[in-house]
Amino acid sequence: xxxxxxxxxxxxxxxxxxxxxxxxxxxxxxxxxxxxxxxxxxxxxxxxxxxxxxxxxxxxxxxxxxxxxxxxxxxxxxxxxxxxxxxxxxxxxxxxxxxxxxxxxx
Amino acid sequence: xxxxxxxxxxxxxxxxxxxxxxxxxxxxxxxxxxxxxxxxxxxxxxxxxxxxxxxxxxxxxxxxxxxxxxxxxxxxxxxxxxxxxxxxxxxxxxxxxxxxxxxxxx
DNA sequence: TGGTATATTGGTAAAAATACCAACAAGCCA
DNA sequence: TGGCTTGTTGGTATTTTTACCAATATACCA
Numbered sequence: 625x626x627x628x629x630x631x632x633x634x635x636x637x638x639x640x641x642x643x644x645x646x647x648x649x650x651x652x653x654x655x656x657x658x659x660x661x662x663x664x665x666x667x668x669x670x671x672x673x674x675x676x677x678x679x680x681x682x683x684x685x686x687x688x689x690x691x692x693x694x695x696x697x698x699x700x701x702x703x704x705x706x707x708x709x710x711x712x713x714x715x716x717x718x719x720x721x722x723x724x725x726x727x728x729x730x
Numbered sequence: 731x732x733x734x735x736x737x738x739x740x741x742x743x744x745x746x747x748x749x750x751x752x753x754x755x756x757x758x759x760x761x762x763x764x765x766x767x768x769x770x771x772x773x774x775x776x777x778x779x780x781x782x783x784x785x786x787x788x789x790x791x792x793x794x795x796x797x798x799x800x801x802x803x804x805x806x807x808x809x810x811x812x813x814x815x816x817x818x819x820x821x822x823x824x825x826x827x828x829x830x831x832x833x834x835x836x
Numbered sequence: 837t838g839g840t841a842t843a844t845t846g847g848t849a850a851a852a853a854t855a856c857c858a859a860c861a862a863g864c865c866a
Numbered sequence: 867t868g869g870c871t872t873g874t875t876g877g878t879a880t881t882t883t884t885a886c887c888a889a890t891a892t893a894c895c896a
Contacts, residue, residue, distance in 0.1 A: 625772075626757055631750035634818045639748035643854085644737035647744070651732055660873060666731075673855050675874055680853095685825035694863045694872050702824055704817040711810040712740045718808055719791035749884085766843060779885050781844055800842050800893040 640684035641705065645669070645677050651709075653687060653700035660696040746790035747811065751775070751783050757815075759793060759806035766802040 626634070641647060649663055664674045678698060681687040686705060689698050732740070747753060755769055770780045784804060787793040792811060795804050 626754060628750055628754065628773075631753045631757075633822060634815065635748050635750045635753045637818050637821050638744060638753070638814075642741050642745035642748045644734055644741045647737045647741045648732060648734065651737075661871095664873090667734075670856055671873065672857080672875080676854085679874085685821050685828070691862090696873060702817065702821045704820055707817060708744075708814040709740065711808065711813060712743050714810055715743050715791050715808045716739060722791070767841095770843090776886055777843065778845080778887080782884085785844085797843095797892090802843060 637684050637686070640680050640686055643677065643680075645674070646681055649677065649681065649698075650686065650700065650705060653698060654703060654706050657697050657699040659692075660698065663698060743790050743792070746786050746792055749783065749786075751780070752787055755783065755787065755804075756792065756806065756811060759804060760809060760812050763803050763805040765798075766804065769804060 641650065645667060648666060652658060652663065652666060660675070660678070663678070664671060667674060678687065678689070682689060686701060687698050688701050689696050691697075747756065751773060754772060758764060758769065758772060766781070766784070769784070770777060773780060784793065784795070788795060792807060793804050794807050795802050797803075
């Protein structure tokens, strides 16, 4: 078994992925680095909101950023995080199979 | 790209995994089903707290439960979720490599 | 039946997450 | 330099999450 301390570290990283905007950013960066503006353009939220979501991903070590002129470039640090999405899909499909509507996010 | 609706569904499932107690429960159930009492015994929290964490996992479709006498048996529905832990470890190791302390969960 | 063990539900207080607006900082170029 | 673009930070209101206690429900057994 893992310790509670180890679980806290792991859950911090998972929590960083557990928001729709942050999940979409991860998906988007899977195919290559993007500027803040490109990422911002995907959503209808305020700039500051997107900037703070990116900070959460950065602090978790999931993305990194570097300045390029007046742009800020965001890069996915650990592409394997997207491997997980297949399993999330399996959970969703299993829920459908069991006639169980997922109650999350309602 | 995935849609925001799809991202909301996925993030709901990931959010269900993003708590240390729920993560430890998933790890614990990886080796087989367990009773509520066995799970409860791992932690120092109130029964009701653990019961509610298990409800979150159940509503996400990650675990299922069935009554057996006076016990409640919890089962991991989609074992592939634990595959993800390897990648979480990769994130942690990458953070260490980059001399970056993970700021999450402090 | 009455008592005990097992687990869930209701209610609530405290903490954390989220999104907005405003203000600021840094780079670019006319 | 002055103004424009790009992105972050500060502050705040709202919502969500979390953990506890108390009460309830269900099964078992004497």
